Amino acid sequence: xxWDLGISGLGRRVIGGVGRLGRATLFLARLAPALxxxxxxxxxxxxxxxxxxxxxLVIVLVSGAFVGMILALQGYNTxxxxxxxxxxxxxxxxxxxxxxxxxxxxxxxxxxxGSALTAEIGLMKATEQLDGMxxxxxxxxxxxxxxxxxxxxxxxxxxxxxxSAVGILGAYVVAVGDLGLDGGVFxxxxxxxxxxxxxxxxxLVKSVVFGxxxxxxxxxxxxxxxxxxxxxSRATTRTVVSSSLAILALDFIMTAFMLRGL
Amino acid sequence: xxxxxxxxxxxxxxxxxxxxxxxxxxxxxxxxxxxxxxTAIMGGSGTGKTTLLNLMGGRLTPDxxxxxxxxxxxxxxxxxxxxxxxRRMGMLFQSGALLTDLDVFENVAFPMREHTRLPESLIHHLxxxxxxxxxxxxxxxxxxxxxxGGMARxxxxxxxxxxxxxxxxxxEPFAGLDPxxxxxxxxxxxxxxxALGMTSIVVTHDxxxxxxxxxxxxxxGDGRVIAQGTAVDMQKTxxxxxxxFMAGLPDGPVAFHYPAPEYLDDLMARERP
Amino acid sequence: MQAKGMEFTVxxxxxxxxxxLAMLALKVGNIQVLNAGETYAVxxxxxxxxxxxxxxxxxxxxxxxxxxxxxxxxxxxxxAIVTLDILKKYRFPRDSSASIQTAGLLxxxxxxxxxGGSRRDxxxxxxxxxxxxxxxxxxxxxxxxxxxxxxxxxxx
Numbered sequence: 001x002x003w004d005l006g007i008s009g010l011g012r013r014v015i016g017g018v019g020r021l022g023r024a025t026l027f028l029a030r031l032a033p034a035l036x037x038x039x040x041x042x043x044x045x046x047x048x049x050x051x052x053x054x055x056x057l058v059i060v061l062v063s064g065a066f067v068g069m070i071l072a073l074q075g076y077n078t079x080x081x082x083x084x085x086x087x088x089x090x091x092x093x094x095x096x097x098x099x100x101x102x103x104x105x106x107x108x109x110x111x112x113x114g115s116a117l118t119a120e121i122g123l124m125k126a127t128e129q130l131d132g133m134x135x136x137x138x139x140x141x142x143x144x145x146x147x148x149x150x151x152x153x154x155x156x157x158x159x160x161x162x163x164s165a166v167g168i169l170g171a172y173v174v175a176v177g178d179l180g181l182d183g184g185v186f187x188x189x190x191x192x193x194x195x196x197x198x199x200x201x202x203x204l205v206k207s208v209v210f211g212x213x214x215x216x217x218x219x220x221x222x223x224x225x226x227x228x229x230x231x232x233s234r235a236t237t238r239t240v241v242s243s244s245l246a247i248l249a250l251d252f253i254m255t256a257f258m259l260r261g262l
Numbered sequence: 263x264x265x266x267x268x269x270x271x272x273x274x275x276x277x278x279x280x281x282x283x284x285x286x287x288x289x290x291x292x293x294x295x296x297x298x299x300x301t302a303i304m305g306g307s308g309t310g311k312t313t314l315l316n317l318m319g320g321r322l323t324p325d326x327x328x329x330x331x332x333x334x335x336x337x338x339x340x341x342x343x344x345x346x347x348x349r350r351m352g353m354l355f356q357s358g359a360l361l362t363d364l365d366v367f368e369n370v371a372f373p374m375r376e377h378t379r380l381p382e383s384l385i386h387h388l389x390x391x392x393x394x395x396x397x398x399x400x401x402x403x404x405x406x407x408x409x410x411g412g413m414a415r416x417x418x419x420x421x422x423x424x425x426x427x428x429x430x431x432x433x434e435p436f437a438g439l440d441p442x443x444x445x446x447x448x449x450x451x452x453x454x455x456x457a458l459g460m461t462s463i464v465v466t467h468d469x470x471x472x473x474x475x476x477x478x479x480x481x482x483g484d485g486r487v488i489a490q491g492t493a494v495d496m497q498k499t500x501x502x503x504x505x506x507f508m509a510g511l512p513d514g515p516v517a518f519h520y521p522a523p524e525y526l527d528d529l530m531a532r533e534r535p
Numbered sequence: 536m537q538a539k540g541m542e543f544t545v546x547x548x549x550x551x552x553x554x555x556l557a558m559l560a561l562k563v564g565n566i567q568v569l570n571a572g573e574t575y576a577v578x579x580x581x582x583x584x585x586x587x588x589x590x591x592x593x594x595x596x597x598x599x600x601x602x603x604x605x606x607x608x609x610x611x612x613x614x615a616i617v618t619l620d621i622l623k624k625y626r627f628p629r630d631s632s633a634s635i636q637t638a639g640l641l642x643x644x645x646x647x648x649x650x651g652g653s654r655r656d657x658x659x660x661x662x663x664x665x666x667x668x669x670x671x672x673x674x675x676x677x678x679x680x681x682x683x684x685x686x687x688x689x690x691x
Contacts, residue, residue: 046541046542046545047541049545049548049549050541050544050545050548053545053548054544054545054548057548057551093563097559097563123362124361124362127357127359127362128355128356128357128359129359129360129361129362131321131355131359132353132355132359132360132361132418133361134321134348135319135321135348135351135352135353135355136348136349136353136372136373136376136421137345137346137348137349137373137376137377138372138373138376138377139345143376157552158548158549158551158552158553158555159552161552161553161555161556161559162551162552162555164555164559165554165555165558165559166555168559168563187562189638190563191562191563191564192592192599192638192643192645193643194563194564195564195590196560196564199564200556200559200560200563200564204556
């Protein structure tokens with residue numbers, strides 16, 4: 001009795017999930033032409049870049065520095081057993097540029113800016129602002145949604161690069177200042193082992209994909225939210241959960257492809 | 263109290279049938295709004311007054327029948343033409359629907375910036391002029407969160423008339439206002455209508471205010487027009503539905519009780535169905 | 536005024552992101568040698584290249600002067616042919632030698648050149664004749680074990 005209720009509950013969830021994905025895809029198809037229109041009004045995108053990108057910058061800077069410093073401490077602890085602490089710079093740089101920079105930045109962005117985007121659009125819907133625009137013959141997709149989407153998409157790769165760079169600097173400070181490694185060795189090992197095309201560009205590609213997906217989920221959830229305060233808060237939670245899962249799943253897929261050679 | 267009425271209708275609703283989620287809202291609605299008039303559409307909660315405005319604004323399409331505004335059949339217009347028509351309509355939402363990330367000035371300037379390429383200095387003058395009309399020129403730097411309900415509605419009104427529309431639709435403009443703000447809105451609707459040569463459609467359930475400003479009143483009930491006429495006509499009538507609504511009687515043709523089984527049977531029934 | 540400040544901040548943000556990318560590419564990555572000048576190609580044959588990979592550094596006296604361009608196998612001799620791109624400003628005598636070395640115990644492998652004494656220099660398309668293959672840890676260990684085993688059995 002109860003187990004088949006569980007199974008049908010699962011079925012309902014799967015159907016609901018697939019339905020959401022379908023609606024999100026349709027939404028993206030509707031948004032696509034609006035993206036072009038929005039490009040003509042760069043001012044709006046700049047405004048949104050300020051709201052999302054610049055406001056996420058602080059936590060990206062702080063987290064990046066800490067992650068770099070932690071990587072240096074942990075990496076040193078492991079490498080020193082094999083007398084390979086000279087590779088610390090390389091270890092840190094590869095971890096950050098290939099994985100942690102893009103992934104952690106995207107997760108932070110989803111939590112800070114993505115959820116805010118959803119809440120903002122959802123509230124605009126709940127307070128009839130989007131309806132009001134429609135009645136003023138202003139299409140909210142190019143005016144409200146598209147600039148936010150663009151800003152998110154642009155901001156994430158930039159933030160990811162900043163995250164990695166700050167992380168490496170943080171690791172350098174710990175490695176040279178605290179652990180007593182030679183600064184020259186730190187950089188040269190890094191330079192000999194990090195490939196610009198594979199590692200740095202690979203990380204950049206990842207963050208561009210993450211930026212697209214997180215922005216897409218955030219604006220979709222906001223636009224699709226039930227226009228009530230409860231609906232908006234649910235949508236906000238969904239944005240964080242779905243983007244986090246999407247980021248990690250896509251990261252796995254892209255990493256698998258990249259390590260096999262593109 | 264008789265006002266000269268133009269015979270030329272701006273809005274014509276013909277044989278309108280509309281259902282939402284399987285629940286019929288309009289069964290057979292017919293009404294016209296004369297150009298230049300203030301027309302009140304009244305009715306109890308849930309009689310589809312706001313739905314009617316959405317049908318006029320093209321945000322909903324009728325199941326059957328038609329809604330014509332300025333000679334165009336709203337429901338069948340392609341999006342571009344619909345947006346063109348909407349530029350000539352203003353709508354005042356109950357909540358005001360001001361854009362929360364813009365200040366009062368920018369809110370009023372919004373339709374101008376979106377739809378015209380006027381130079382900044384001209385926009386400045388126009389916005390101040392519209393704000394002056396609603397008496398809020400001094401509040402131009404405030405944000406919507408800093409406005410009272412009545413002020414927000416006045417700003418929304420200034421925004422609705424920003425592009426000098428041919429008609430403005432008011433969705434419950436008197437709901438939830440203190441008496442002074444209410445008086446201000448009543449006065450504004452009438453004055454703007456006459457001064458700017460607009461047509462106003464006011465959806466409301468406030469009998470006194472509606473009678474005070476409307477040239478013509480429609481009373482909706484049961485998906486159709488149950489009474490119409492000038493304010494004087496409406497107050498003189500002795501149709502029971504109209505009398506109940508106009509006088510605000512709790513029981514009458516519109517029953518106080520939601521349909522239910524006999525009270526006693528309900529009490530005696532032990533188990534819930 | 537307010538908009539100016541916002542534009543300035545966003546501009547700063549974009550510049551910071553691009554600077555970070557530049558830092559990653561120049562200071563962290565190894566973009567500098569690749570396009571720093573024109574190169575010429577020479578080949579060297581090895582019996583065993585270990586785990587040498589394309590783009591590995593080519594050094595002389597520990598200084599990076601080029602990179603491994605290609606690695607192929609000679610269909611007749613079954614030796615590995617490694618093509619090295621070397622910066623034009625570094626000329627090497629024809630009798631220079633190449634060896635595959637490992638950075639540290641577990642580090643990456645690279646090609647180290649030692650200059651010879653000939654008067655004539657290697658030219659584009661030339662070949663380095665004296666080579667030393669990669670030292671492969673497992674081989675050394677197994678050799679050590681087998682020789683020990685041989686000793687033991689010899690005694691018996």
